[in-house]
Amino acid sequence: MQMPVQKIRVVAGTPIVVGERRLLPSVLVTTVEGGNASDGGFFRFVKARPVSMVVEEPDGARWLEIPNTTENTLSQMAAAGAAIALVSVLLMALLHLVRKR
């Protein structure tokens, strides 16, 4: 059985032309695959996330980031949760110390 392999690559998309503007998108593609069809089984998981877009306008090119607001907010909430736990543990340890004295 082949071990799962993870591949991460940035893929440039087909340019989108809107009037005088030309948009060049790029996508982050994460692939996890394992097994082999000839060995009896395999699996593949693919996730494609837009990363950025280069906008070519008559007055020059601009780079636009495409943020994943939901994921960023969830990460911040997870960090807040970890901070709450850490501060609480420190406070409890401090209180135990005070109680012993």
Added chain:
Amino acid sequence: MDELKAMLEKIGSIGDEINVDAVFGKPQTVGDRVLIPVAEIAYGFGAGLGTGGPGECCCAESDDEEACCGVDEDETEACCEHDEGCECECHDEGAGSGGGGGAGGRARPIAYIEVGPDGTKVEPIMDEQKIALAGMLLGAWAIAWVGMVLVTLFHAITGRE
């Protein structure tokens, strides 16, 4: 079985054909603006097949109780090649093969690109349901920790008294 394997290999190569067009949708004109939907896509699939219970061949003379049995027919027949009247019998009962597979995918809008007379801008889309659920979880998590700290504080105070 070879056809099945070839089919599985073909299914396995579908992921190579992923293109960015699946992430950036078709531009839509709304008034004097053009909106391009942007989504995050994910999909996965798996398949497996197998065979089991290969048939067994037994070679023996009819009055001989000690039979020579094995999975490989040629190998089994070789054990009685010098004995005349030795007969081989092969059984395929129990032999079989099977396969199965599954696939799933999802697409979630994360933003839209607005191209208008005043320029090009990215407008993010927030999954409010997910945020609300995570917020409730975070609230419960915070209450639990604060509760534990208060209990410890209470014990510290009463312990001193």
